[in-house]
Amino acid sequence: xxxxxxxxxxxxxxxxxxxxxxxxxxxxxxxxxxxxxxxxxxxxxxxxxxxxxxxxxxxxxxxxxxxxxxxxxxxxxxxxxxxxxxxxxxxxxxxxxxxxxxxxxxxxxxxxxxxxxxxxxxxxxxxxxxxxxxxxxxxxxxxxxxxxxxxxxxxxxxxxxxxxxxxxxxxxxxxxxxxxxxxxxxxxxxxxxxxxxxxxxxxxxxxxxxxxxxxxxxxxxxxxxxxxxxxxxxxxxxxxxxxxxxxxxxxxxxxxxxxxxxxxxxxxxxxxxxxxxxxxxxxxxxxxxxxxxxxxxxxxxxxxxxxxxxxxxxxxxxxxxxxxxxxxxxxxxxxxxxxxxxxxxxxxxxxxxxxxxxxxxxxxxxxxxxxxxxxxxxxxxxxxxxxxxxxxxxxxxxxxxxxxxxxxxxxxxxxxxxxxxxxxxxxxxxxxxxxxxxxxxxxxx
Numbered sequence: 001x002x003x004x005x006x007x008x009x010x011x012x013x014x015x016x017x018x019x020x021x022x023x024x025x026x027x028x029x030x031x032x033x034x035x036x037x038x039x040x041x042x043x044x045x046x047x048x049x050x051x052x053x054x055x056x057x058x059x060x061x062x063x064x065x066x067x068x069x070x071x072x073x074x075x076x077x078x079x080x081x082x083x084x085x086x087x088x089x090x091x092x093x094x095x096x097x098x099x100x101x102x103x104x105x106x107x108x109x110x111x112x113x114x115x116x117x118x119x120x121x122x123x124x125x126x127x128x129x130x131x132x133x134x135x136x137x138x139x140x141x142x143x144x145x146x147x148x149x150x151x152x153x154x155x156x157x158x159x160x161x162x163x164x165x166x167x168x169x170x171x172x173x174x175x176x177x178x179x180x181x182x183x184x185x186x187x188x189x190x191x192x193x194x195x196x197x198x199x200x201x202x203x204x205x206x207x208x209x210x211x212x213x214x215x216x217x218x219x220x221x222x223x224x225x226x227x228x229x230x231x232x233x234x235x236x237x238x239x240x241x242x243x244x245x246x247x248x249x250x251x252x253x254x255x256x257x258x259x260x261x262x263x264x265x266x267x268x269x270x271x272x273x274x275x276x277x278x279x280x281x282x283x284x285x286x287x288x289x290x291x292x293x294x295x296x297x298x299x300x301x302x303x304x305x306x307x308x309x310x311x312x313x314x315x316x317x318x319x320x321x322x323x324x325x326x327x328x329x330x331x332x333x334x335x336x337x338x339x340x341x342x343x344x345x346x347x348x349x350x351x352x353x354x355x356x357x358x359x360x361x362x363x364x365x366x367x368x369x370x371x372x373x374x375x376x377x378x379x380x381x382x383x384x385x386x387x388x389x390x391x392x393x394x395x396x397x398x399x400x401x402x403x404x405x406x407x408x409x410x411x412x413x414x415x416x417x418x419x420x421x422x423x424x425x426x427x428x429x430x431x432x433x434x435x436x437x438x439x440x441x442x443x444x445x
Contacts, residue, residue, distance in 0.1 A: 020094040023079035031093030036153050038103050039146045050112035052102040053160035054141040057172045059098035066130040074128050085118045116141045116175040140167035141175040149178045158192045165250040194247040206232040211436050213428035217415045224280035227265050228430050254288045270306035275441050282314040287321030290328045296335045310340030318346045337362050358396050366393050370404030377409050390418045
């Protein structure tokens with residue numbers, strides 16, 4: 001019996017168990033095994049090794065502008081060139097997407113930094129051409145030493161991952177070495193724990209949606225609700241987003257959170273519609289949403305799957321995000337606007353240097369930052385500013401929402417100067433979405 005084909009298939013399966021089929025490098029499973037062995041050897045023979053974790057800063061742009069086939073060719077090109085910068089004993093693996101790992105055997109901090117610089121220089125000097133377009137590439141590298149910075153494989157990978165995001169925060173295209181002598185080690189450790197908590201919360205559905213009403217000042221009716229995210233902690237306690245959103249942004253989990261909130265909000269809207277109750281929800285988009293190439297298609301899919309009128313979703317972005325990357329924001333807003341969804345500009349007044357962009361960005365609502373509202377009754381300068389915002393909003397055909405309205409006197413003044421809507425504890429506290437909507441349904445029946 002000729003079993004050549006079967007033997008080839010078996011050998012192929014054995015190879016695939018340890019290798020990435022695109023680049024031929026070790027895959028994450030095999031890489032983690034090699035790292036485990038390297039750490040054990042370093043501990044046994046009392047020497048130091050290093051772990052490098054890096055990804056490409058512009059990879060999504062290459063995929064979006066030149067296609068996924070071009071992105072694959074770029075990864076293959078780098079997988080062939082980077083080993084030439086390493087010693088034979090060193091190990092290179094593709095850990096997923098555009099993420100790579102390098103294990104440096106018998107390497108101290110100086111060697112790890114030297115290799116990181118060589119990799120960064122090589123990538124930066126590599127021009128990747130697709131047709132008439134030339135892509136300039138850069139990478140960000142997180143570096144850790146073992147066993148100095150940890151002897152657990154998953155913990156060490158997570159720390160180098162976060163060290164890499166530290167580079168991205170600082171402008172990309174560089175390296176960052178974990179340190180036990182400053183606060184970075186403790187900060188990294190806290191981020192690792194929070195990242196793990198968020199991943200667990202996503203898996204076990206521990207994130208909870210709250211809503212807060214946005215009320216018309218003239219007639220007291222509820223215009224729409226803002227969706228607010230909370231995370232359940234130990235004993236059922238609720239954790240505010242201020243504790244985890246920044247970590248989500250640093251670790252890349254923010255895109256998952258953005259999509260999860262939208263999907264859950266859409267499910268609630270669909271359930272209410274089936275029960276004869278239609279409302280509008282405001283969903284916050286992080287500043288990082290504008291780097292998510294799949295966001296628009298995700299919004300379309302969610303609206304279609306739940307049969308939702310697009311006008312029932314208002315997306316809220318901060319003024320800082322809008323001004324920081326104006327062109328990207330404008331392009332994304334126009335794409336989402338064409339679907340039929342509306343926009344609100346959050347925290348207005350905290351970052352503006354000019355009102356001119358209000359003409360160009362398609363916002364329907366302007367939310368005046370609560371720092372100008374809290375002491376409105378006693379601060380004449382805040383009164384002048386809020387009145388000016390109200391007048392300009394009218395001129396630009398925008399509706400205004402005052403945040404953090406907490407007493408009757410403030411509400412009365414806002415009504416006097418022509419602010420359209422109120423949001424705050426005085427006109428409605430945040431409550432869990434299921435409870436609020438249960439009461440809505442009961443009142444509607």
